[in-house]
Amino acid sequence: xxxxxxxGTGVVVYATAIAHRTSxxxxxxxxxxxxxxxxxxxxxxxxxxxxxxxxxxxxxxxxLDRFGAxxxxxxxxxxxxxxxxxxxISHSMPLAVTARMLTGGADAAIFxxxxxxxxxxxxxxxxxxxxQLTGVLGQFGQILSAVxxxxxxxxxxWSTAFLGVAxxxxxxxxxxxxxxxxxxxxxxxxDSHVAERFFGQLVxxxxxxxxxxxxxxxxxxxxxAMTFAMMWGFPYLLEGEGRSPxxxxxxxxLFVFGSIVAGPIIGHLTRRHPMRRSTLVMIVSLAGIxxxxxxxxxxxxxxxxxxxxxxxxxxxxxxxxxxxxDHARTxxxxxxxxxxxxxxxxxxxxxxxxxxxxxxxxxxxxxxxEPPTLADYRLAMAVQIPLWIICWIGLLVSRQQTxxxxxxxxxxxxxxxxxxxxxxRER
Numbered sequence: 001x002x003x004x005x006x007x008g009t010g011v012v013v014y015a016t017a018i019a020h021r022t023s024x025x026x027x028x029x030x031x032x033x034x035x036x037x038x039x040x041x042x043x044x045x046x047x048x049x050x051x052x053x054x055x056x057x058x059x060x061x062x063x064l065d066r067f068g069a070x071x072x073x074x075x076x077x078x079x080x081x082x083x084x085x086x087x088x089i090s091h092s093m094p095l096a097v098t099a100r101m102l103t104g105g106a107d108a109a110i111f112x113x114x115x116x117x118x119x120x121x122x123x124x125x126x127x128x129x130x131x132q133l134t135g136v137l138g139q140f141g142q143i144l145s146a147v148x149x150x151x152x153x154x155x156x157x158w159s160t161a162f163l164g165v166a167x168x169x170x171x172x173x174x175x176x177x178x179x180x181x182x183x184x185x186x187x188x189x190x191d192s193h194v195a196e197r198f199f200g201q202l203v204x205x206x207x208x209x210x211x212x213x214x215x216x217x218x219x220x221x222x223x224x225a226m227t228f229a230m231m232w233g234f235p236y237l238l239e240g241e242g243r244s245p246x247x248x249x250x251x252x253x254l255f256v257f258g259s260i261v262a263g264p265i266i267g268h269l270t271r272r273h274p275m276r277r278s279t280l281v282m283i284v285s286l287a288g289i290x291x292x293x294x295x296x297x298x299x300x301x302x303x304x305x306x307x308x309x310x311x312x313x314x315x316x317x318x319x320x321x322x323x324x325x326d327h328a329r330t331x332x333x334x335x336x337x338x339x340x341x342x343x344x345x346x347x348x349x350x351x352x353x354x355x356x357x358x359x360x361x362x363x364x365x366x367x368x369x370e371p372p373t374l375a376d377y378r379l380a381m382a383v384q385i386p387l388w389i390i391c392w393i394g395l396l397v398s399r400q401q402t403x404x405x406x407x408x409x410x411x412x413x414x415x416x417x418x419x420x421x422x423x424x425r426e427r
Contacts, residue, residue, distance in 0.1 A: 002184065003121035007130065009179040010114035011137045013073045016172045017110040018141030019149065020080045020103055021049070023165055024087075025231040026145050026252075027153055034158050035093055045100045046231045047357045052104035054349040058202065060108040061338035064116060068182040072113040074173050079106035081169025088162030111138070112341055115325070120183045128326060129267035135322050136263030139256040142229055146252035150245060205340040209401035210331025214340070216398055217281040218324030218348035220391035224288050224384055225318035226348075227355040228311075229255065232381065240377030241301050251311045258315025266319050270326055275410055277323050278399045282392075288317030289388055296382050301374060321348055331402070351387055358383040 024031060024045060031045070064072050083103035090096040111134075118130045145165075153161040205211050227233075229252075237248040266284065270277055291310040295302050302310075328340040362380035363372055372380075403410065411419075 006121055006180050007114075007117055007134075009176060010069070010073060010117045011134055013077050013172055013176050014110050014114045014134065014138035015141035015144070016077065016169055017080060017107050018138050019144040019165060020084055020141075020169060021107055022142055022145045022230050023084070023149055023162070024049070024100065025229065026150050026234045027158070027161070030153060030158060034091075035096060041093075041360075044357070044360070045097060047353050047360075048097055049100040049104035049107075050230070050349050050353040050356060052101045053108045054346045054353060056105045056108035057112075057346040057349070058339060058342035061112060061342040064109065064113055065338050069113040069116045069120075070177065070180045070182050072109045073180060074177040076106045076109035076113065077169055077173035077176055079103075080110075081166045081173060084162050084166035084169060088159045088166060111135075112338070112345070114138075115341075117180070117182075125271070128271040129264055131322055131325070132263035132267030132270075132319055136259040136319055139259045139318075142256050143253050146234070147249045150249060154245070201336050201339040202343075205328075205332055205336050205343055208331050208340070209398055209405050210327050211340045211343055213278060213395065213398040213402050214324035214327035214331075214344040215347035216324075216391050216394035217278060217327060218321045218344045219351040220285050220321075220388065220395055221281055221288075221317050221319075221323070222321035222348040223351035223355050223387060223391075224285075224292070225314040225321075226352040227359065227384065228314050229318075230352070231356045232359050236377050236381065237307065239372060240374045241307065242374075243307070247304070251307060254308060255311045255315045258312045259319055262316040263319040263322075266323070270323055274330070275408070277327060278395060281320050281323050281395070284317050284320035285388075285391075287313040289313075292381070292384070296378050324348070331406070351391065355384050355387055358387075 032041075035041075060072070080103050083099045083101075083106065086099035086102065087096055090099060114134050115131060118127055118134070122130060149161055149165060152164055228236075233252070233255075234248060237243045237251060238245065243251070262284070266280065269280055273280070288310075291306065291313045295306060295310055298306065324344045325341055328344045329337055332340040359380045362383050363376060366372075366376045366379050402408070
């Protein structure tokens with residue numbers, strides 16, 4: 001029971017971090033009014049936030065190895081709350097930018113620290129599924145930002161809404177320090193020399209083709225879903241497709257519940273078919289890519305069923321990004337896992353950063369300062385296509401290199417189905 005309490009508290013911290021992370025995206029129209037600026041400048045806020053998140057991944061891994069999950073989750077939650085507090089009282093661009101960079105930098109410590117609790121408190125066979133559950137249950141923070149936060153924002157204004165999430169963040173920080181412990185066996189001895197070996201570990205992790213495979217897997221599965229959730233999904237549905245706030249909030253809720261259902265299934269398939277993990281990433285990525293391609297060429301506003309299909313596809317794709325972390329764990333020794341995981345997440349969020357920035361710039365270019373139309377939004381969102389192509393090529397190349405370097409023999413699908421059939425008969 002203690003293990004579940006510790007892990008559950010870590011998930012709650014992560015869900016709150018997701019709420020902090022996505023709060024500006026759902027408030028993008030109000031942010032443009034608040035600071036009297038354009039879509040690309042508001043996108044720059046999120047780009048800087050994501051840039052800090054990506055840049056801090058490897059340093060956060062080093063600090064995690066040094067100080068442990070409890071301290072990192074507590075500090076990360078507290079600093080994110082401070083960032084939201086600054087945004088609540090901000091009326092100037094420099095202070096608002098500082099607030100989002102604080103939020104992004106602190107956010108970098110949260111997910112990897114929550115994941116660090118799992119092997120410390122649970123047996124090995126539970127790790128893949130609990131890793132997926134951590135990711136998808138954390139998406140409840142998306143509901144928090146898409147529904148109650150938006151309601152408060154519309155009824156009570158900018159400052160009240162962001163002060164509310166800041167207060168929640170401080171409560172969560174206190175809960176993390178009170179309830180979380182790094183290990184059931186007491187404090188884990190920290191490696192005080194981990195920073196001295198940083199560059200050697202970084203180079204070794206980057207040279208490992210299995211790490212690079214994880215990097216492209218994480219990027220391909222994650223960036224479309226995160227771009228939609230963190231910045232452009234809400235304004236696209238509201239202003240582009242002309243959907244009501246209630247319908248848009250419902251679609252974002254569907255996004256969360258789709259992830260909750262897909263995550264454990266992906267975790268189970270990852271555990272059962274470890275030699276097919278990269279194929280699974282490609283399949284779940286297509287679930288998010290194909291509906292978008294249909295929307296891009298749809299004449300006029302997309303019907304609700306097609307928008308729901310886009311949201312469900314992205315909700316399936318997102319959890320698939322955690323397979324990249326599983327590959328980093330598989331192909332790196334324990335002393336290098338933090339660095340390798342940091343590289344994987346950093347790559348994924350670098351693509352998120354590029355996608356958010358490119359969409360914002362494209363939207364300003366095609367509108368010329370006028371209110372964006374549906375065609376404008378679709379053209380801007382289509383800049384994600386080249387990024388998907390780059391990730392797809394990178395995955396295929398790094399997968400081939402991984403199999404060659406590690407002399408991996410991949411069973412045929414016929415052999416896989418035969419093994420599954422025999423296993424069911426033995427039951």
